[in-house]
Amino acid sequence: MVLNARGDREMDTEAAEIRVLDAAATLFNERGVQAVGMDAIRTASGVSLKRLYQAYPSKSDLLEAVLRRRDEVVNAGVERYVAGGADPRARVLAVFDFLADWFAEPAFRGCVFINTYGEMGGISENVAAVARGHKLGLRTRLAELLAETDLPPAAGEALAAQLALLANGAMATAAITGARDTAQQAKAAAGLLLDAAGV
């Protein structure tokens, strides 16, 4: 956090940005992007339209900021679970424990990248690129975890891709069907795939 000469004023601006990001993330998650008006974000965040547009010059800028922040939050959440794993197998499976706790949140309505790609991926290359980056990041992280095993690199990459399919499928399926045990099903399947690879 950087302060300029008028320190507290700067902090207020930063707090306003965070409130805007939180409100927008919540509303986008609940209703999608296009169904949420800037006025609703203003009301939910308590930040005036003038400051809102000072921080994010357009709605698509705000959306991009929300997605980038969500990317960081999700990655950090994954790392929190992965860190508790004793060996590579446990660390990979911990990703699915992260999913289980995420799906159990009352506000869970799916992965914002999958949802926003579905809504705007066809009309916004920015949205498509951020979603692509996020999903490639998950797959890459799984590959990194598997690189710690004695699996050949190519086999690790292939297994990581399959585990990412399970994770993404669990996100979409849990959102749509609401089935409460989706993450556990995915974790069980992931365990079988790890077994088959000898991990």
Added chain:
Amino acid sequence: MVLNARGDREMDTEAAEIRVLDAAATLFNERGVQAVGMDAIRTASGVSLKRLYQAYPSKSDLLEAVLRRRDEVVNAGVERYVAGGADPRARVLAVFDFLADWFAEPAFRGCVFINTYGEMGGISENVAAVARGHKLGLRTRLAELLAETDLPPAAGEALAAQLALLANGAMATAAITGARDTAQQAKAAAGLLLDAAGV
């Protein structure tokens, strides 16, 4: 096809409805639902707004018709592939061959149920219900195919759920990342899960 006293007139109406459904499905797939105006559907289909609103009294009625038709088309496509399988294992894996050919279509931009749920599932219970029905249908069909094996029913249901996760994950991942071998990765993972179950 039912004809009334003014036979050909009735056929024109039916042809118009099909043109509207085709145009709407294409545009919704390309751009999402809310970004497509009724005027664009009118232009793409060549059916006047008056007849369009005679057939579908509102945009959400049209969306529901598009989704129901897509459900039938997808199910029929799956059956076409499944029918070629010699044994239950081959029939289950044929579902992933269906995915491979689907993903290779130039207009592929993901599963319309996943996409539309992401866009409107939070604001339209109808959309959420149709998406849920479609996804439960896929899972149920997989369970039926596995019921033909000597797997215990509970194990078949669990395996079907895991295979459905792979299929849905492949749809979302192929759409977002554009990776061309996504369906093959999912098929390989499905094969390993079938191996583990002894199918």
Added chain:
DNA sequence: ACAGCGGGAGAACGATCGTTCTCCACCGCA
């Protein structure tokens, strides 16, 4: 105390959308 300015509330603006309405050309039938 007072000029100046940053910020808040919300009106205003232009565009777009879903839906309806108007107007007119065309067709079957007497």
Added chain:
DNA sequence: TGCGGTGGAGAACGATCGTTCTCCCGCTGT
């Protein structure tokens, strides 16, 4: 030839949205 009625093209309407502007309050430095 005249007539009723169906359907097409597109204007019209009311609502909503993203974005900007106006007006005014309250603070700040002298």
